[in-house]
Amino acid sequence: MIRLDKVSKQFRTGVFALSDVSFEVEKGEFVFLVGPTGSGKTTIFRLLTREALPTTGEIIVDNWDVVKLPNNKISHLRKKIGVVFQDLKLLMDRTIFENIILPLEVSGIDAIVAKKIAEEIMEKVGILSHKDKFPIQLSGGELQRVAIARALILEPDILLADEPTGNLDSTTAMEIVKLLSEINKKGTTIIMATHNEGIIEALSKRVISLDKGRLAKDTGARKKKETVSHLGPKSDNIEGEDKKLETKPRLEEKKEEDEDF
Amino acid sequence: MKTFKTTWRNIRRSPYQAVAAVFVMTLTFLFISFFTFLLFGSSKAISYFESRPQVTAFFKNEVKQAEIDSLKNDLMATNKVASLKFVSKQDALKIYREQNKDDPLLLELVTADILPASLEISTIKIENLSEINNMLCKNNLVSEVIFQKDVVSVLTSWTNALRSIGLGLIIVLSLVSIFIMVIIIGVKISQKKGDIEIMRLIGAGGWYIRWPFLFEGIFYGAVGAILGWLISAGALWYSTPFLASFLKGMPIFPIPLVFLFGLLGIEIMVAIILGTASSFLAVLRYLK
Numbered sequence: 001m002i003r004l005d006k007v008s009k010q011f012r013t014g015v016f017a018l019s020d021v022s023f024e025v026e027k028g029e030f031v032f033l034v035g036p037t038g039s040g041k042t043t044i045f046r047l048l049t050r051e052a053l054p055t056t057g058e059i060i061v062d063n064w065d066v067v068k069l070p071n072n073k074i075s076h077l078r079k080k081i082g083v084v085f086q087d088l089k090l091l092m093d094r095t096i097f098e099n100i101i102l103p104l105e106v107s108g109i110d111a112i113v114a115k116k117i118a119e120e121i122m123e124k125v126g127i128l129s130h131k132d133k134f135p136i137q138l139s140g141g142e143l144q145r146v147a148i149a150r151a152l153i154l155e156p157d158i159l160l161a162d163e164p165t166g167n168l169d170s171t172t173a174m175e176i177v178k179l180l181s182e183i184n185k186k187g188t189t190i191i192m193a194t195h196n197e198g199i200i201e202a203l204s205k206r207v208i209s210l211d212k213g214r215l216a217k218d219t220g221a222r223k224k225k226e227t228v229s230h231l232g233p234k235s236d237n238i239e240g241e242d243k244k245l246e247t248k249p250r251l252e253e254k255k256e257e258d259e260d261f
Numbered sequence: 262m263k264t265f266k267t268t269w270r271n272i273r274r275s276p277y278q279a280v281a282a283v284f285v286m287t288l289t290f291l292f293i294s295f296f297t298f299l300l301f302g303s304s305k306a307i308s309y310f311e312s313r314p315q316v317t318a319f320f321k322n323e324v325k326q327a328e329i330d331s332l333k334n335d336l337m338a339t340n341k342v343a344s345l346k347f348v349s350k351q352d353a354l355k356i357y358r359e360q361n362k363d364d365p366l367l368l369e370l371v372t373a374d375i376l377p378a379s380l381e382i383s384t385i386k387i388e389n390l391s392e393i394n395n396m397l398c399k400n401n402l403v404s405e406v407i408f409q410k411d412v413v414s415v416l417t418s419w420t421n422a423l424r425s426i427g428l429g430l431i432i433v434l435s436l437v438s439i440f441i442m443v444i445i446i447g448v449k450i451s452q453k454k455g456d457i458e459i460m461r462l463i464g465a466g467g468w469y470i471r472w473p474f475l476f477e478g479i480f481y482g483a484v485g486a487i488l489g490w491l492i493s494a495g496a497l498w499y500s501t502p503f504l505a506s507f508l509k510g511m512p513i514f515p516i517p518l519v520f521l522f523g524l525l526g527i528e529i530m531v532a533i534i535l536g537t538a539s540s541f542l543a544v545l546r547y548l549k
Contacts, residue, residue, distance in 0.1 A: 103463045106463060
């Protein structure tokens with residue numbers, strides 16, 4: 001699904017953000033990307049979405065060679081990858097509903113269908129009651145949910161979450177992780193960058209550690225198969241997973257409904 | 262539809278810039294409208310003067326009809342005269358009475374005896390007027406010659422000058438409008454740089470981002486054109502009674518509605534071209 005092969009990224013200042021990093025992530029995996037600030041976590045996300053190009057190395061996302069991808073295909077790549085940005089990147093002059101529906105608008109989905117999908121996903125992440133509010137009116141945890149909803153609305157195969165619990169208290173952070181875990185159970189590949197040791201320990205998932213731009217440790221190299229079997233009952237140990245997300249078939253169903261009309 | 266909504270939201274959320282853009286466009290189209298009215302009026306005035314007798318010769322009181330007929334033959338023999346019309350003393354009185362029917366005092370004072378008979382002459386070419394004028398001035402039967410060459414030629418040269426100056430000003434104003442619009446839309450793009458970056462990161466294509474800005478330029482242009490036309494047409498409508506009495510006799514007013522609405526249509530088309538050009542330049546400059 002995702003493959004980084006000897007990827008390096010050197011900034012104009014000469015500093016290496018990444019040095020010779022290689023790893024693979026299988027479809028449906030949940031991977032933690034850990035490391036101190038400046039270790040290259042966000043750079044990896046930027047490279048995966050072609051926000052930046054590597055200095056050397058090869059990046060493959062779902063059989064697409066990201067480095068050689070022509071400019072007119074970048075928007076297609078970005079629609080396949082949902083991103084929860086570290087700074088959320090919500091449009092402050094648009095309501096929560098307008099923010100969440102944006103990827104559907106960008107993809108040219110019919111407005112009525114898009115509205116239904118947006119409302120469904122807002123309900124699933126628990127922010128439907130805030131749909132007409134502006135981002136400034138919401139708490140940190142609620143904003144994270146908005147960012148997750150927006151990242152998921154196009155039902156991407158891959159979700160990149162860049163420190164989605166960074167500014168949250170532990171309870172809210174666990175709620176967010178639970179939400180991501182549920183999404184992963186439905187088949188979405190997730191790479192989550194985090195500093196939070198508690199979260200990493202709470203979920204028995206593959207951990208890729210970075211240090212000063214180098215791959216320091218990859219726990220998944222030996223137990224990849226075990227990790228991929230996320231549909232099994234022992235995928236994680238988060239309690240209280242009463243809310244089930246069924247994001248995958250939804251857009252396809254909507255498209256079929258739309259075509260029927 | 263969504264693009265229009267986004268365009269409207271962009272306009273609504275930065276009202277001062279929108280007002281500035283519309284104001285500039287309104288000024289441009291206000292000038293274009295007034296200039297068009299002026300050209301329309303002056304071309305009508307030229308046609309009017311060209312259709313009028315270009316030389317009028319007034320005869321002395323003692324002149325006989327046979328002498329006048331002889332002069333007419335001489336004039337026709339030059340092959341430079343398009344038309345000749347003899348106005349007798351009685352005809353002159355009729356014209357005088359018609360022109361002054363609202364002023365009984367003036368009517369009482371004038372009789373046919375004191376009005377001279379005249380010959381109204383139009384030439385085939387305006388250059389021949391001087392020759393006909395000279396011929397009449399030298400004739401003993403003629404007491405006075407009124408020669409309108411100056412009126413037509415002065416009016417023509419004024420209209421030509423007006424056309425050149427007006428076209429020059431329209432080009433300058435249009436360029437100024439385009440530059441100001443480029444700056445205004447450019448500022449808007451710069452203000453929305455963060456939003457544009459976010460939209461790109463979630464997969465928005467280039468045209469999804471560009472269209473609202475292009476429509477914004479078209480909107481400012483069209484609104485400016487409509488406002489400019491409304492103001493100028495309103496001013497024209499308000500001043501029509503005064504202008505009609507001031508330019509008495511000239512068939513300029515009222516300006517036909519077909520002409521006015523035709524002008525509106527053309528102005529809206531020009532506005533769309535100006536708006537598109539300026540927003541396209543802004544998009545090229547600021548949205549790379």
